[in-house]
Every structure is written in structure tokens, then in C-alpha cells.
Amino acid sequence: MNSEINQDNSRRDFLKTAAVATLATAACAGIACSCSPKKAAVPQKVKLLSPEGEIVEIDSAYLNYQEHMAIVSKLEAREGIAGKRFVMVVDLARCKNARKCISACQKWHYRPEETEWLTVKLMKDSDKGAPYWFPKQCFHCDNPPCVKVCPVDATFKRQDGLVLIDNDRCIGCKFCMAACPYSTRVFNWDEPKVPEDLRELAANPETNIPARVGTVEKCDFCPDRARDGLLPPCVEACPNGVFYFGDENEDTVTNGDETISFTQLIKDRAGYQFMEELGTKPRVYYLPPKDRQFPVERGYENLPDKIKPRFKEIMESIPGKSGI
Amino acid sequence: MELNRYQQEAFSYQRPFLEKFGSKTVIWSLFFLGWISVGAYALYLQITKGHSITGMRDNVVWGLYIVNFIFFIGLSYAGSIIAGLLHLFKVPWGKPIVRLAQMMTIISVIVGPIFILLCVGRFDRLHHLFIYPRIQSPLTWDVLAILTYFVGSALFLYMALIKDFAVYRDAKLNIPKWKQKLYKFLATGCRGVASQKRHLILSQNLLAIILIPLSIMVSSILSWIFGMTLRPGWHSTIFGPYFVLGALYSGCGALIVIMWVYRVRYKMQQYFTDKHFVYLGYSMMVLAAGYGYFTFSEYFTSWFGSAKWDSEVINKLFSPKEYGWWTLFANAAGILLPIVIVAIPATRKRNWITFAAFVMVMALWVKRYLIIVPTLETPALPMEDTRIAYVKYSATWPEWALTFAGVATFLLFFTLMSRFITVVPVSDLEDPALHPPFPHSRKPIQELTQPA
Ligand code: SF4
Numbered sequence: 021m022n023s024e025i026n027q028d029n030s031r032r033d034f035l036k037t038a039a040v041a042t043l044a045t046a047a048c049a050g051i052a053c054s055c056s057p058k059k060a061a062v063p064q065k066v067k068l069l070s071p072e073g074e075i076v077e078i079d080s081a082y083l084n085y086q087e088h089m090a091i092v093s094k095l096e097a098r099e100g101i102a103g104k105r106f107v108m109v110v111d112l113a114r115c116k117n118a119r120k121c122i123s124a125c126q127k128w129h130y131r132p133e134e135t136e137w138l139t140v141k142l143m144k145d146s147d148k149g150a151p152y153w154f155p156k157q158c159f160h161c162d163n164p165p166c167v168k169v170c171p172v173d174a175t176f177k178r179q180d181g182l183v184l185i186d187n188d189r190c191i192g193c194k195f196c197m198a199a200c201p202y203s204t205r206v207f208n209w210d211e212p213k214v215p216e217d218l219r220e221l222a223a224n225p226e227t228n229i230p231a232r233v234g235t236v237e238k239c240d241f242c243p244d245r246a247r248d249g250l251l252p253p254c255v256e257a258c259p260n261g262v263f264y265f266g267d268e269n270e271d272t273v274t275n276g277d278e279t280i281s282f283t284q285l286i287k288d289r290a291g292y293q294f295m296e297e298l299g300t301k302p303r304v305y306y307l308p309p310k311d312r313q314f315p316v317e318r319g320y321e322n323l324p325d326k327i328k329p330r331f332k333e334i335m336e337s338i339p340g341k342s343g344i
Numbered sequence: 345m346e347l348n349r350y351q352q353e354a355f356s357y358q359r360p361f362l363e364k365f366g367s368k369t370v371i372w373s374l375f376f377l378g379w380i381s382v383g384a385y386a387l388y389l390q391i392t393k394g395h396s397i398t399g400m401r402d403n404v405v406w407g408l409y410i411v412n413f414i415f416f417i418g419l420s421y422a423g424s425i426i427a428g429l430l431h432l433f434k435v436p437w438g439k440p441i442v443r444l445a446q447m448m449t450i451i452s453v454i455v456g457p458i459f460i461l462l463c464v465g466r467f468d469r470l471h472h473l474f475i476y477p478r479i480q481s482p483l484t485w486d487v488l489a490i491l492t493y494f495v496g497s498a499l500f501l502y503m504a505l506i507k508d509f510a511v512y513r514d515a516k517l518n519i520p521k522w523k524q525k526l527y528k529f530l531a532t533g534c535r536g537v538a539s540q541k542r543h544l545i546l547s548q549n550l551l552a553i554i555l556i557p558l559s560i561m562v563s564s565i566l567s568w569i570f571g572m573t574l575r576p577g578w579h580s581t582i583f584g585p586y587f588v589l590g591a592l593y594s595g596c597g598a599l600i601v602i603m604w605v606y607r608v609r610y611k612m613q614q615y616f617t618d619k620h621f622v623y624l625g626y627s628m629m630v631l632a633a634g635y636g637y638f639t640f641s642e643y644f645t646s647w648f649g650s651a652k653w654d655s656e657v658i659n660k661l662f663s664p665k666e667y668g669w670w671t672l673f674a675n676a677a678g679i680l681l682p683i684v685i686v687a688i689p690a691t692r693k694r695n696w697i698t699f700a701a702f703v704m705v706m707a708l709w710v711k712r713y714l715i716i717v718p719t720l721e722t723p724a725l726p727m728e729d730t731r732i733a734y735v736k737y738s739a740t741w742p743e744w745a746l747t748f749a750g751v752a753t754f755l756l757f758f759t760l761m762s763r764f765i766t767v768v769p770v771s772d773l774e775d776p777a778l779h780p781p782f783p784h785s786r787k788p789i790q791e792l793t794q795p796a
């Protein structure tokens with residue numbers, strides 16, 4: 021009995037350290053990955069690569085899938101998912117600063133309250149213009165200034181368009197933070213608080229869990245979820261379907277409710293890239309806030325009390341409003 | 345080593361400095377060590393508690409550490425340009441100050457990069473710079489540049505020192521055995537024969553020829569860490585030459601101050617004469633004009649063009665509510681003051697020039713702060729939702745403590761070094777009569793060259 025448990029444990033350990041399914045997922049690299057180890061219900065044998073470099077066969081029932089455990093090797097995480105070009109479209113006309121995207125993102129990535137990968141800004145383009153809410157995450161630029169300056173290749177561009185960070189390699193020089201014109205990156209100034217059970221996970225640029233002190237992190241477009249066929253949490257969480265996520269190669273984007281043609285959407289709604297004059301070629305497109313579905317004040321109510329006063333001035337400048 | 349009369353004189357004057365430490369030196373060294381230990385404590389806190397004890401946050405990611413880094417590296421680059429030029433053009437009056445310039449070079453190229461170590465989040469991973477180097481990054485260029493420069497300038501100093509080491513070796517100094525052995529080793533069997541001298545001169549010429557353009561290159565590369573980003577106030581074609589000139593200018597001022605300190609502390613008026621102050625003062629004035637011109641072009645173009653993001657930075661710099669007074673100080677004290685003081689004959693005096701140089705060096709430190717911080721405080725996107733502390737930078741005491749520790753390290757190195765080598769080079773010294781100490785002076789030459 022004892023030895024059985026031991027065996028079981030050692031198998032599990034082995035699986036953990038062998039980066040579950042280095043091989044298994046290589047076979048199913050795709051956004052709609054249907055053969056993810058998680059879903060293997062019928063016992064069957066799968067082939068795995070052991071740390072010693074041997075191929076071993078294991079009953080899939082022993083595959084112990086753990087959320088946030090990277091399902092590809094670090095090397096593959098640098099390559100990206102073949103054949104994909106991820107894009108995001110943000111519909112500014114629908115955003116009312118519900119902030120559900122922020123909390124979903126924070127929760128999924130175990131981010132503390134004060135480091136947000138995704139923020140919602142209040143933008144006002146001109147004196148006369150009306151303010152609007154502007155969700156902003158990493159734009160995964162095609163000509164990324166952050167990648168250009170990294171001295172150790174810790175932040176890199178993948179073939180599927182994502183810009184990711186290897187927080188096992190980052191030296192924390194913060195050069196990329198100075199270089200990103202969109203203030204996207206956040207730094208772990210202190211030892212980050214990570215739940216006990218996640219602390220031992222092997223570092224992988226696709227998950228960036230656990231966070232590491234003295235390194236940089238940012239929105240990663242959740243490639244680990246994409247490999248599982250899931251949408252990023254922000255997309256799923258938004259009650260108004262503001263975020264569309266998809267693949268430029270397939271020319272489809274979805275906000276969870278509707279799936280539409282990316283080019284058509286950009287064409288019909290005059291999609292634009294934010295500050296694209298900097299030549300960064302962002303992969304996030306915005307649909308201008310025309311025919312807004314919510315008055316901007318609605319979003320003000322959703323702000324945490326602590327930061328409300330900071331928005332006062334801009335809110336008071338709304339034409340035809342006497343202030344908050 | 346054979347010495348002529350002047351060299352003999354210079355050596356006997358400096359001999360006691362090599363032989364014993366002196367109580368004043370001990371006290372000063374302890375004082376500097378005290379400062380350094382406060383810094384060490386701050387560093388300990390920073391390592392154990394994390395970088396959140398500094399004033400740096402997600403928007404202003406760089407602060408005092410980077411300012412100090414640029415400042416010291418600037419001094420270093422200036423040192424070897426000055427030493428290189430004086431050497432190459434065989435400037436006769438330059439002989440006594442070459443060593444000081446070289447010392448400044450090597451000391452600040454050691455102190456400067458320490459601040460980078462303080463700034464990076466993971467200095468335990470610095471070896472990644474070598475195992476995963478990425479040549480496209482301006483930071484990698486800078487690492488290569490500084491390392492190359494360090495080796496070059498150390499060699500330049502050493503080549504100039506070999507003959508002096510031979511002098512110390514042969515002088516039967518009253519020093520411990522190990523020190524004698526060390527001098528003997530460092531002198532590498534130099535006997536001062538003609539062929540050895542020729543080789544030494546040749547290698548120094550070569551090194552000077554390499555070092556001058558190298559300093560210009562590495563200075564520009566330093567500026568490109570900022571210039572290559574897309575940020576207003578940094579992303580400017582003038583940044584390379586701007587940093588080169590800024591480095592040279594502040595280094596010239598620092599050299600004047602160091603000379604003055606040695607003149608007072610070690611009574612070296614015979615070697616650091618009024619002529620040196622005035623000549624370096626002239627150089628400082630010319631550099632001030634150049635630096636002022638660059639500063640003006642930089643501010644004027646972005647103010648006149650008034651692109652939105654650019655003008656936000658310019659407004660910050662010139663608004664009295666933000667950095668206006670500092671900008672005024674940096675430019676009045678850092679550019680106008682030295683020009684005025686050197687231009688007016690009545691103030692073109694040793695002490696005045698030193699005063700101007702000292703204030704100017706401070707102002708240039710402020711100037712570096714004004715280059716780094718206001719730009720980082722001006723992100724492209726609105727920051728209402730970010731915590732205010734993330735937008736505004738104000739340095740915390742550990743950062744100041746480490747800054748002063750850096751200055752103390754700089755001074756401590758100087759103190760210790762001047763007990764190990766002669767500050768005025770001995771074997772290269774020439775007959776001062778060949779270069780009258782002060783051609784414009786109405787005083788007789790003898791009076792100025794008399795030893796104290
Ligand atoms: S938004 Fe910033 S962090 Fe993201 S890819 Fe572009 S430059 Fe890099």
C-alpha cells in the first residue's frame with residue numbers, strides 16, 4: 021500500500037517537474053485545443069518526455085493538471101503558437117468602467133490590488149470633447165520598443181504576435197518600462213504575495229506565475245488559456261462585451277457572445293490603434309466611442325472611493341454637466 | 345631610474361605621502377568609511393525589504409541612482425579625454441595634472457556602475473548580461489562600452505605609472521616589505537633605458553589615440569539609453585553630443601576642484617599653479633558656452649515645436665510650481681556662472697574659478713536629475729487612476745544615503761590612491777622654466793615656482 025502511494029506520489033512529482041505534457045501539447049498547439057490533458061477522461065496512454073530526455077508512456081489518468089502550470093516548455097513559450105496572430109479589439113462605445121475586466125485579470129493572475137495589468141483610463145481627447153472610458157492593457161506591439169531595449173532577451177516577441185516576459189531571466193533593469201510609451205509594465209518592487217500552492221511552479225513566460233521580486237510583468241494575452249481554447253478572463257468577464265479577442269490569420273474575433281470578422285469590424289467601425297504614430301504597430305485596435313451606450317458618469321460610480329477624487333476635475337469638465 | 349633636478353625635487357616633496365599615512369588622512373578615511381557604512385545599511389534595507397523603500401515606482405522607474413551613474417561616468421569620460429589630449433599634444437604645463445585626470449577617470453568608472461547595481465531589481469542575475477546577451481539593446485552596448493573603457497583607462501594610467509613605480513622601487517622608501525615588493529612587481533623591471541622609455545611613450549600614445557574617440561563613443565552610448573526610447577525630453581538627436589559635452593564640462597570642473605583640494609591639503613602650489621586654474625578655467629568657459637548652446641537648442645526646439653507630449657515636459661521644467669527653480673539653478677549656476685567668472689579678469693582667480701567649478705558641478709548633477717526625472721514623470725497616458733506616488737518621484741533617505749556613500753567612496757579612493765602613488769607624476773615632469781607658469785602674470789617667474 022505504502023509503496024503504491026509512494027509510486028503514485030513519485031509519478032505525480034515526476035509529472036510536475038517534467039512540465040506536464042511537454043509533448044502532449046506540442047501535438048495540440050492550437051487555440052481550440054481539444055486534447056488538453058485536463059479533458060482526458062478515458063484512461064489512455066500518453067507519451068511524455070522525462071527530464072532525462074527519455075520518452076515514457078504514462079496512463080493519462082495520472083496526468084495531474086494544475087491550473088497555471090505551464091503546459092509548454094520555456095523554449096516553446098518563446099516560439100509561440102504556430103499559425104496564429106492574436107489581436108484584440110476594444111469597443112470604446114460600450115465601456116462604462118464596470119471594472120469587471122480588472123478584477124477578473126487580477127484574480128486569474130493573482131495580482132495584488134495595486135498592480136494592475138489592465139487599467140481603465142478616463143480619456144478626453146480635446147477641450148470640447150467628451151471624456152470616455154478607455155481600457156488599456158499591453159498592446160503586444162509588432163514593433164515593440166520594450167523588446168528592442170531588453171539587454172537579456174527576457175522580454176521577446178513571438179510568432180503569434182505576443183510580447184511576453186521570462187521572469188526567470190529578467191534582471192530588473194526597468195529599461196523596458198522606460199521604453200514602453202504606453203506605461204504598460206509593472207514592477208515587483210517587493211516580494212510579491214503568491215498563494216502557497218503556486219509558489220513552487222516552474223517559471224514560464226506563458227503564465228508568469230508565480231511573480232518574482234525585482235522583475236517586470238505585464239498583460240500577456242493569456243496564451244496558456246488560448247492553448248486550452250479559453251478566452252482571456254477580461255474578455256469573459258466584461259458584461260458589455262467590450263473586448264473582442266481572436267486571430268488575425270483566421271480573421272475572426274469574438275467577445276464571447278458574437279464572433280465576427282476582424283477586418284469587417286475594423287472597417288465598419290473605423291477601428292484605430294492608439295498612438296500608432298509612434299511606429300509601435302500595436303496589436304490592439306480601438307473602436308471609437310461613437311454612439312455610446314452609457315453616459316460617462318455611470319463609470320464614475322464604479323470607481324473605488326479612494327481614487328474618485330482624482331477624476332473630479334475631468335468629470336466636471338463634461339459639457340452640460342454641473343459636476344458630480 | 346635617473347631623475348633630473350625637477351623630478352628629484354618633485355619626488356622628495358611627495359615622498360612622505362607615500363611613506364606614511366598621517367593622522368589627518370586616517371581621520372578623513374574613517375569619516376568617509378562612516379558615510380559608506382550608512383550607505384551599506386541603506387543597501388541592506390533595500391535588499392531585505394525590497395526596492396519599495398526607494399522613491400522609484402512604476403512610472404518613475406529610475407531615480408537618483410541613474411542620475412549618479414550618469415554623473416560619475418561623465419566625470420570619468422572627461423578625465424581620459426583631458427588626460428589623452430594633454431598627453432597627445434605634449435602640452436608642457438599639463439604634465440602635473442595628467443595623473444589627477446587619470447585618477448578621476450579610473451575612480452569614477454568604478455563608482456559609477458555601482459549605482460547601476462543599486463538600481464536593477466535583481467543584481468543576483470547580472471551574469472545574465474553575459475550568458476544571454478542581446479546585442480540590439482543599448483544597455484548591452486553600454487556594458488561593453490564601459491568594460492572596454494575601464495580596461496583602456498586602467499592601462500593608460502598604468503602605462504603612465506610604470507616609470508614612477510620604478511622610481512618608488514629604487515628610492516629605498518621607508519615602507520613595509522610587501523609594499524616594496526608590490527612596487528617592484530608593478531615596475532616590471534623598468535630601468536628607464538631609452539628603449540623602454542620609447543615603448544612606454546608609444547603605448548601611451550596609442551592608448552590616448554584609442555581612448556579619446558572611445559570616450560566620445562561610450563558617452564554617446566550612455567546617452568542612447570535615453571535617446572533611443574520614444575520619450576519626450578530624451579528622444580532627441582542631440583543627446584549623444586549633449587552628453588559628451590556635458591561629461592567633458594563637468595569633468596573639467598571636477599578636475600579644477602580636485603586640483604584645488606590637493607593644492608590646499610598637500611600644499612602642492614608648486615605643481616598646481618594659478619596657470620593651471622586659469623587654463624582649465626578657460627576650457628571650462630568654452631565648454632560652458634557649448635553646453636549652453638546645446639541646452640538652448642534642445643529646449644528651444646521642443647518648446648517652439650510644441651508637440652503635445654514634448655511641451656508637457658517643457659512646461660514641467662519651466663513651471664515655477666514644478667521644476668522651474670531647479671531649471672533656473674541648473675542653467676544659471678551650471679552655464680552662466682562659470683562663463684561670467686572666467687570672463688571677468690577680477691574674478692579670474694584660483695579661488696573664484698574653483699568656486700564656480702564647484703557650483704557648476706553641483707548644477708550639472710541637478711541638470712542630470714532634470715533630464716531623467718521630469719521625463720519619467722510625464723507618461724503619455726493620463727494617470728488619474730494611478731496612485732499619486734507612482735507619478736511623482738521624491739527620493740527617499742536610503743537613496744540619498746547611498747548617493748552620499750558613492751561620493752564618499754569616490755573621495756576615499758582618492759585619499760587612498762594618493763598614498764600609494766604620487767599625485768604629481770615624477771618621472772615625466774619637465775623643467776618648469778620651459779613653460780613659464782603664467783605668461784600673463786606680472787609677477788616674476790621665480791616667485792611662482794618657489795616651493796612653499
Ligand atoms: S504596449 Fe508597451 S509593453 Fe506592450 S508590447 Fe507595446 S511597448 Fe511593449
Ligand code: SF4
Nearest residue numbers: 170190191193194196
Ligand atoms: S526589466 Fe527585465 S524585461 Fe525589462 S528590459 Fe530589463 S531585463 Fe528586460
